[in-house]
Amino acid sequence: MPRVSSRSVDKLVHLQENGRCITKLENMGFRVGQGLIERFTKDTARFKDELDIMKFICKDFWTTVFKKQIDNLRTNHQGIYVLQDNKFRLLTQMSAGKQYLEHASKYLAFTCGLIRGGLSNLGIKSIVTAEVSSMPACKFQVMIQKL
Amino acid sequence: MAVCVAVIAKENYPLYIRSIPTENELKFHYMVHTSLDVVDEKISAMGKALVDQRELYLGLLYPTEDYKVYGYVTNSKVKFVMVVDSSNTALRDNEIRSMFRKLHNSYTDVMCNPFYNPGDRIQSRHEGARKAWWQELLELGALKRLRREGQKTCRPATLLHQCRGCTPQ
Numbered sequence: 001m002p003r004v005s006s007r008s009v010d011k012l013v014h015l016q017e018n019g020r021c022i023t024k025l026e027n028m029g030f031r032v033g034q035g036l037i038e039r040f041t042k043d044t045a046r047f048k049d050e051l052d053i054m055k056f057i058c059k060d061f062w063t064t065v066f067k068k069q070i071d072n073l074r075t076n077h078q079g080i081y082v083l084q085d086n087k088f089r090l091l092t093q094m095s096a097g098k099q100y101l102e103h104a105s106k107y108l109a110f111t112c113g114l115i116r117g118g119l120s121n122l123g124i125k126s127i128v129t130a131e132v133s134s135m136p137a138c139k140f141q142v143m144i145q146k147l
Numbered sequence: 148m149a150v151c152v153a154v155i156a157k158e159n160y161p162l163y164i165r166s167i168p169t170e171n172e173l174k175f176h177y178m179v180h181t182s183l184d185v186v187d188e189k190i191s192a193m194g195k196a197l198v199d200q201r202e203l204y205l206g207l208l209y210p211t212e213d214y215k216v217y218g219y220v221t222n223s224k225v226k227f228v229m230v231v232d233s234s235n236t237a238l239r240d241n242e243i244r245s246m247f248r249k250l251h252n253s254y255t256d257v258m259c260n261p262f263y264n265p266g267d268r269i270q271s272r273h274e275g276a277r278k279a280w281w282q283e284l285l286e287l288g289a290l291k292r293l294r295r296e297g298q299k300t301c302r303p304a305t306l307l308h309q310c311r312g313c314t315p316q
Contacts, residue, residue: 031261034265035259037222037223038221038223038254038258038259039258039259041223042221042222042251042255044222045203046222121265122222122224123157123223123224
């Protein structure tokens with residue numbers, strides 16, 4: 001019987017745990033995002049279109065949650081938006097080198113859920129992913145799903 | 148005074164619908180259902196019309212011989228519909244707006260409740276709170292009537308009309 005080294009088993013279990021954690025965090029962010037958007041859009045005017053909604057997320061929503069705006073919003077006008085934050089509040093306390101790059105995804109999962117929940121309550125179904133190339137800057141990619 | 152209030156989800160099913168207990172409550176349910184078409188019409192018309200018409204309050208949707216129906220749509224496409232007794236002729240626009248505002252505030256609180264799953268029926272387990280809310284709505288209607296008619300008696304509009312501070316006929 002082949003001997004499976006305990007170290008590789010540990011690593012596998014660790015990866016699975018990581019995946020489950022991230023999913024759980026994202027789902028929590030989703031529910032919170034729905035409630036937050038309901039509260040924030042209570043007094044605003046009706047939104048004109050998708051771009052208007054994305055701009056609201058980048059400016060008002062981000063300011064209320066993170067006390068700053070999104071630094072850069074790019075789109076290909078076909079349902080893909082990239083939100084770039086050059087100094088993400090949850091990553092500023094970590095060192096700017098490569099040491100903790102792999103752990104950064106855990107800190108971004110809740111925020112991805114936040115964006116997805118907010119958009120879903122406004123009637124937009126989407127998939128939100130995040131990537132970090134250099135701390136503390138990060139990019140959130142939003143893919144709108146046309147029903 | 149408001150005779151029926153409904154909160155309708157964006158998929159057009161009711162999340163919460165309550166009316167004054169009368170013999171034929173279903174007719175209010177039908178009125179709310181038919182008003183949904185008018186709401187949709189107003190929203191789509193607004194999209195193509197002037198940009199400054201971006202309010203959440205939709206105003207009078209349609210009048211019938213006994214009742215008037217008002218509508219309000221939130222940014223999350225949840226609709227509030229209110230059916231009001233026509234005999235209360237001068238329920239001003241501002242009052243309807245403030246009623247909708249209170250409703251929107253309550254709905255936002257429900258949404259932020261972590262034990263509430265979005266899309267479920269809204270259930271108020273506090274019977275006392277519900278009664279207090281109805282009392283407030285009734286009072287709003289009754290007070291307006293008293294101010295206009297002086298201290299005369301007020302005609303009960305429904306069998307269960309209760310009104311503080313005036314003698315029933």
